Amino acid sequence: MSNTVTNFTQRTINYEKLLGDFKVLLKKNNLKFTIQREVILETLYNSDEHLTPELLHHLLQDKFPELKIGIATVYRTLSLLEDSAMVTSLSFGAQGKKYELGAKDHHDHLICTICGNITEFVDEEIEERQHKIADELGFTMQDHSMQIYGICKNCKQ
Amino acid sequence: MSNTVTNFTQRTINYEKLLGDFKVLLKKNNLKFTIQREVILETLYNSDEHLTPELLHHLLQDKFPELKIGIATVYRTLSLLEDSAMVTSLSFGAQGKKYELGAKDHHDHLICTICGNITEFVDEEIEERQHKIADELGFTMQDHSMQIYGICKNCKQ
DNA sequence: CTTCTTTTGAGAATTATTATCGCTATTATA
């Protein structure tokens, strides 16, 4: 494959950095740094899946049973993180909203309409183009999300 | 503006064609062509907004009060249309899922995170690139959606 | 027109999300 358009990148932000950013964000807004908020961030960081609030809640109950984290706290924290653009959500088809950490690294999604599997990719050309378009329309770009829907290799058989 | 990246296009499929496609789709799946399904398609076609199920339901009640279309029928029909890729949905931030007719014309979205306004655009370079990426990953592309989030001109003040 | 099957609307049921509230944890300050 000589002319690769895709560029699978690794997580570029380490957890310490991320946590630091989170703390700064909280302080700036007079919000408190709590153990619940920390483990939610950590769990999102360590998950490679796109998580629904319920799924995340289950994960948290498994990993930190002693904290008895409530579903309301999960929703509250996800909203907080989304408002601050630290996580982004995507929704498609019948399935509900799914969240992922935005800071891990920019990537877009290839979604199989049969098996629901998600492949992530990054394409610099598209990234650049998006910035140009936003600029031209007098828009200050904060984030983006892109999904390509289709049938994956496996499901074609 | 000499080097326009965006290209605002008009609706390219007329309603008769769309309705014909819908009828074929229904027949193929042993589904019946009902007046409810027709007016939902028509209302989506005639709307330039991105509609939530509730909003669409209100529109239908206003325009076709004699049909007393139920909210369940709206949901059922939207799912049907989405499964058949005739409409696509998008969701962002706190606001719920919104639906639009996919066949009107391909376009992507610029979404203002403050006022929620949506600007549509088309960029050929991105479209091409998407196809290339899908091909390269052994994926048969069916559709795509792209959103750029940011702050619009008006909200910057 | 008749028969067969699917769809519909109404509303019940379920699921998802948000709000409330008394208690606890965190932070800033002394």
Next chain:
DNA sequence: TATAATAGCGATAATAATTCTCAAAAGAAG
């Protein structure tokens, strides 16, 4: 490190969104 002030927590109630159920109505095919 003790204290006071305040924000966040979990539990659960309330609300909103979506899906299900079912009897009646409507479409398709002959």
